[in-house]
Amino acid sequence: MKxxxxxxxxLFSIVGFAQAQKLVFxxxxxxxxxxxxxxxxxxxxxxxxxxxxxxxxxxxxxxxSALISGTTDIAQSSRKMKMDEKLKMQEAGKSAFxxxxxxxxxxxxxxxxxxxxSKLTREQLEGIFTGKIKNWKEVGGDDLNIVVxxxxxxxxxxxxxxxxxxxxxxxxxTALMMPATGAIVQSVxxxxxxxxxxxxxxxxxxxxxxxxxYDKGKTFVKPNIDNAKNKxxxxxxxxxxxxxxxxxxxxxxxxxxxxSTEGQKIVLKEGYVPIK
Numbered sequence: 181m182k183x184x185x186x187x188x189x190x191l192f193s194i195v196g197f198a199q200a201q202k203l204v205f206x207x208x209x210x211x212x213x214x215x216x217x218x219x220x221x222x223x224x225x226x227x228x229x230x231x232x233x234x235x236x237x238x239x240x241x242x243x244x245s246a247l248i249s250g251t252t253d254i255a256q257s258s259r260k261m262k263m264d265e266k267l268k269m270q271e272a273g274k275s276a277f278x279x280x281x282x283x284x285x286x287x288x289x290x291x292x293x294x295x296x297x298s299k300l301t302r303e304q305l306e307g308i309f310t311g312k313i314k315n316w317k318e319v320g321g322d323d324l325n326i327v328v329x330x331x332x333x334x335x336x337x338x339x340x341x342x343x344x345x346x347x348x349x350x351x352x353x354t355a356l357m358m359p360a361t362g363a364i365v366q367s368v369x370x371x372x373x374x375x376x377x378x379x380x381x382x383x384x385x386x387x388x389x390x391x392x393x394y395d396k397g398k399t400f401v402k403p404n405i406d407n408a409k410n411k412x413x414x415x416x417x418x419x420x421x422x423x424x425x426x427x428x429x430x431x432x433x434x435x436x437x438x439x440s441t442e443g444q445k446i447v448l449k450e451g452y453v454p455i456k
Contacts, residue, residue, distance in 0.1 A: 203231040205253035205430055209243015210336050211361045212285055212379040213256035213419050216450050223446060224437050233434065237360065240336030247422055248272050253431055255422040258285065258379070259336035276425040282438050284453035286380040286408035287341065287415040289390040290365070292372050297321040299400045301393045302414070305345050308375060311352025316373060329364045329376035332357040340417050341377050380404070381451035408453045416453065 207217050214237040221233045235256075243255035248268050261269075261279065269275055289305060291297060297319055300308075307313035308326055316324045330351055331338040342348060358364045364376040369386035380403055383389060391400035394414040407413035421438075423431050437443045444454040 203228065203233075203430065203433075205233055205427070205434075206251070207233065207235045207243075207254040207256055207421075208238060208246045208252035209256040210240045210258040210419070211237040211331075212258040212337055212381070213282075215381055216283060216419070216447060216452055217256055219446055219450050220438050220443060221434075223442075224434055227437075228433075231434070239332070239334035240339075241334035244422065247277075247424070248274065253423060253427050254435075257336050257420045257422060258417060259339045260420065261422060274424055278421075278423055278425060278428065280421045280423075280435055280439070281418040281455055282421050282435070283419045283444075283447045283455060284408060284416055285419055286403045286405070286413050286453060287337065287377055287417065288380050288383055288403040289375065289377050289392060289415075290368050290383070290387040291375050291390060292368055292370075293386070293388045294372050295321060295388065297390070298388065299391045299393070301397050302345060303396065305392070306347060306349060309341075309346055309351055309355065310349045311354060324373045327371050327374045328352055328355040329367050329374055330355045330357055331361065331364065331377075332359055337361070337377065337379065341415075344415060344417075345377075379452075380408070383451070405448070405451070405453055419452070 214235065217235045221235055225231050225233065240257035240259055243252060243257055244261060244265050246252035247255040269277060289300065295316065297316060300319060304313065304319050309328055313319060314326055316322050316326055342351065358367065361378050361382050364378055365382055365384055365387055368374040368376045389403050391402050392414060393400045401407050401413045403413055408416045421435060447454045
């Protein structure tokens with residue numbers, strides 16, 4: 181009986197140790213990063229059954245706010261952390277954090293497949309998304325009102341597009357702000373006069389990608405992986421993970437997996453641009 185008691189005690193201690201060793205953490209933020217993080221987590225947990233990682237979207241701003249409030253371990257973001265967010269991190273006593281680029285993304289401007297316009301300059305895009313250009317006939321299309329779809333302001337993609345395509349000018353007041361990237365794809369696919377922007381991993385055959393010129397119409401480039409890698413496509417951005425130094429022991433094995441050769445193969449397979 182004594183031997184049985186000792187054996188049971190040993191068993192419970194082993195089980196307890198295994199539970200204590202279980203790797204549990206959360207990733208939250210950018211919708212652009214969401215499909216990639218989900219796939220990377222899926223593959224990582226196959227190799228590491230002791231890991232339990234949850235991934236949710238909501239936008240880059242949502243993820244960074246969650247990091248500040250302590251409700252996520254990793255914030256995924258399609259833009260750099262803003263100065264006011266860094267100040268909030270300091271105020272929360274969390275000034276020691278890591279910023280890691282996990283992949284790159286080509287931002288695609290999309291229209292309805294029925295739209296005969298297939299090429300636009302940066303200046304034309306600025307005019308369309310700020311509301312100065314209101315009809316497709318102004319850019320060589322049909323006599324059809326333009327319906328602008330954008331991500332909402334909590335999105336890193338919203339910020340990046342505003343900064344790098346609109347030259348920091350405000351979006352049109354008539355722009356329809358969507359809570360998720362998938363909603364933009366769906367809306368553009370169903371609306372003949374629509375235009376929007378999405379990460380290249382979200383591209384579907386229900387919408388058409390626009391060739392973009394950043395040299396006032398001399399050269400137009402398609403948004404695809406090859407053009408993003410060779411840097412001929414002009415709207416490419418890094419995708420980030422942010423985490424506290426104090427969480428490094430917990431999250432770094434997973435981050436290292438994404439940065440590994442195997443992890444970067446998943447980046448490419450899922451429609452993103454590898455870091456090398």
